[in-house]
Amino acid sequence: MTTGIPTATAPYGTPDAPRVAVRGEARLEVDPDLARIGITVSARGTDRRAALDDLTRRNAAVLDLIKTYGDAVEKLETGSFSINPELARKGRGEHVRAYHGRVHVTAELADFTALGELTTRLSDLELTRVDGPWWKLRPTSPVYAQARTQAVHEAVARARAYAEALGTHLVALLELADDGSESSPMDMAVGYGGGPLMRSAVAAESAPALDLEPQRQTVYAHVNARFTMAPPQL
Structure with missing residues (x-):
């Protein structure tokens, strides 16, 4: 007798439709x-107003200098x-x-x-501290999609290898679950582990530009997949 209630799918495979996860x-x-x-601008004085004026002046000098780099600076x-x-x-x-x-x-900055x-x-600026750099990928980087695609291909290849080891083949995909993907922490500093690159109490002579080597980023992706196989001849 038909009750109209859908039959629940078996949580595991059956002899006619074995599963591989x-x-x-x-x-x-x-x-x-x-x-x-990160840039920290400081000022100190015995008079509150004078300290505030010095801080305002030094902050303006920092912002003006950064803005001279135009499109190389993506966020300020x-x-x-x-x-x-x-x-x-x-x-x-x-x-x-x-x-x-x-x-x-x-x-x-995108221009290293x-x-x-x-x-x-x-x-070189007066009472200015610089920390970093911290390297990262853009949230829209195609590398994330590339990693996910590679993870899916590996899951299919692994499941197919299991099926072939039993002398059979995959029939259908039942489930593909994204375990998530992530990059290595962006707050991973180069040089001094996130400490100050330099700090200056007074203006110094112009120094040669620092040669900063970008730190490679590691992107991980994980997927869980379940397939059905044709019944193997054991």
Whole structure:
């Protein structure tokens, strides 16, 4: 008697339709698309207004310098700003000894030749610290799709090899699950592990541009696949 209720699919294979489950993996190493650097501009003075004016001037100098690189700079952002008093350790009451100001700026560049020159010039600026670079791929990089495709091909090849080992062949794909793909952490620094490339307290003589070698990025992709096979003759 027909009840109208669909029959649930068996969770495992049957003798007439055995299943094979495999995992496909891919690992690609490619050159990065972008490099990010962090710039910290500082100022210090006994007068709050003077410290703020110095910080404003130095920050403007940093932004103006970065903007001279035009299209080589793909992103320029101010992350945070602070100015805080330093209290004297001795004496009664709250006596302000000095004021400290900081501005944090980040920049992303696609031109790595310009990157080396820019980091050197930024480091020549007064009370300016440079951190990085951190290398990464663009979110739209075709490498991600390439890795996923390679993982699928490996899953099919692996399942086919299992079927051929039993003297049979694949019949149908039942499931293809994406385990996700990811790149190596973009906050992986070159040179000093993310520490400052250079810091300058006073302006220095013009230095040659840094020769920065881009760090290769590793992209992983994993897929789980299930197939049915023709019944093997065991």
